[in-house]
Amino acid sequence: MKLVTWNTQWCRGLDDVVDVARIVDGARAMADFDVLCLQEIAQGFDTLPGQPGDQPAQLQALLPGFRIFFCAAVDEFTADGKRQRFGNLIATRLPVAQVQHHALPWPADADVRSMPRMCSVMTVRDAALGPVRVMTTHLEYYSKVQRMAQARALRQLHIDGCAQAAAPPLKDDSGSPFQTKTHTPHAILCGDFNLAASEPEYPVMQAPFQVDGDAAAHALHDAWPLVHGAALHAPTFRLFDRTYGPEPVACDFVFVSEGLASRVRRIEVDSVTRASDHQPVVFELD
Numbered sequence: 213m214k215l216v217t218w219n220t221q222w223c224r225g226l227d228d229v230v231d232v233a234r235i236v237d238g239a240r241a242m243a244d245f246d247v248l249c250l251q252e253i254a255q256g257f258d259t260l261p262g263q264p265g266d267q268p269a270q271l272q273a274l275l276p277g278f279r280i281f282f283c284a285a286v287d288e289f290t291a292d293g294k295r296q297r298f299g300n301l302i303a304t305r306l307p308v309a310q311v312q313h314h315a316l317p318w319p320a321d322a323d324v325r326s327m328p329r330m331c332s333v334m335t336v337r338d339a340a341l342g343p344v345r346v347m348t349t350h351l352e353y354y355s356k357v358q359r360m361a362q363a364r365a366l367r368q369l370h371i372d373g374c375a376q377a378a379a380p381p382l383k384d385d386s387g388s389p390f391q392t393k394t395h396t397p398h399a400i401l402c403g404d405f406n407l408a409a410s411e412p413e414y415p416v417m418q419a420p421f422q423v424d425g426d427a428a429a430h431a432l433h434d435a436w437p438l439v440h441g442a443a444l445h446a447p448t449f450r451l452f453d454r455t456y457g458p459e460p461v462a463c464d465f466v467f468v469s470e471g472l473a474s475r476v477r478r479i480e481v482d483s484v485t486r487a488s489d490h491q492p493v494v495f496e497l498d
Contacts, residue, residue, distance in 0.1 A: 213306075213338050215247040217348060218492035219404040219449075219464060222254040222264040222298075226453055226486040230262030232270040234487045242482055242494040247336065248275070248303040249348035251404050253282065255297040268301060278303040283313045283332040285350070299330055300348050300403070306336040309343060309394035314369060316349070317361035325354045329362055331369060335394050341472070341497060343396035345373055349403040351413075359406060363413035367432065370399055370469065371421050374430055378423045397423075400497075401432055401467040404490060408461050409434070409445060417467065432467040435495060438476045446481035448491040455489075466495045 216239040223232045239248055253271070254264040268282040281304075284297035316329040331349040338344055349366065352358040377395040384390045407413050420429040436445050445462030466479055478496035485491065 213247065213341060213344065213497045214243040214245045215249065215346070215400060215402065215466070215495045216242055216245045216492055217249040217251075217402040217464060217466060217495070219251040219350065219488060219490035220253065221488045221490065222252050222257070222260055222262070223267060223488070224260075224262050224264070225488060228261060230264050231487070232267055233274055236271070236274045238482065238485050238487050239492060242480070242492060243496065245494070246304060246306050246338075247346055248278070249346065249402050250301045250303075251299075251348065251350040253299060253301040255282070255284070256294060257296045257298060258294075271301065271303060275303050278305050279308060281308075281311050281332065281334060283330050285315075285328045285330040298327075300332045300350060302332055302334050302346060302348055304334065304336055304346070306338060309335040309337060311335075314365075316351070316365050317358065319358055319361050321355040321357045326352055326358055329358075331366060333369070333373075335396065337394075341398060341475070343394050343398065344472075345396060345399040347399060347401040349401070349405070351404070351406045353406045360413050360416070363405075363407075363416050366401060367417050367419065367421075370401065370432055371423070371430075373397065373399060374421075374423045374469075378426055397430070397469055398471050399432070399469040400472070400495070402465065402493070402495065404449075404464050406463055408463060430470045432469060433473045435466040435468050435476045435479045436462075438468075438473055439479050446483060446491075448481055448493060449489070451483060451491055452486055453489050464490055464493050466493060468497075472497060 285299040447460030448464035
């Protein structure tokens with residue numbers, strides 16, 4: 213399975229040009245991906261620089277053979293009734309079992325800019341791996357209080373998924389909404405976490421846990437050290453544009469569940485492209 217994750221800044225490059233096709237081409241240059249996870253995708257936000265338009269529709273046209281799933285963390289209307297949506301998008305050519313969208317915590321934090329955040333979860337079927345939960349997210353940038361709450365919620369979502377796989381609900385072949393779902397402990401969590409590996413949220417997301425009836429420890433693992441050992445993460449933000457800080461930093465990660473950790477074969481950062489203010493990350497499981 214090959215996956216690319218990228219915070220696209222509504223597909224706006226450092227040249228201030230909004231170009232959805234350039235994002236798709238950049239991702240394809242990294243890998244013949246099975247799953248594409250994009251953050252900061254816009255629909256109806258004509259007031260953003262570059263007037264991004266209907267980006268989910270544009271991505272669908274550019275990705276024949278892929279299913280597109282858009283999850284708007286921000287979904288609101290202007291005074292004149294125009295709908296504006298902004299959030300995560302997952303595109304895949306793999307068979308899809310189910311899709312879930314989880315609102316992440318948004319606790320009050322006075323006098324700090326913030327917006328709602330989501331985690332999009334898609335269970336896909338890979339021929340070699342079986343069912344895998346692909347989770348993509350974009351955590352709060354300005355509020356440390358909110359970001360920590362969101363990091364804890366992501367870990368809990370994974371714990372819940374593992375618990376459902378270990379103790380699934382009663383089988384149901386009724387064809388109703390109660391019908392049997394696909395549950396799996398195998399998960400990939402990726403996106404823009406707006407934190408460095410030195411921040412306290414980073415170990416929180418990877419804290420081990422146990423599931424009912426299983427004494428073994430489970431956890432999410434950052435895929436970078438699984439491939440690169442002690443080498444520092446390649447920076448994914450502020451590499452060329454220092455608007456938000458003086459030094460480059462890695463804040464776009466891929467985490468994998470315990471059962472997939474030994475199957476990680478590749479994780480790399482495109483450190484050349486300027487198609488966004490973030491650098492894309494490619495990830496591969498054998």
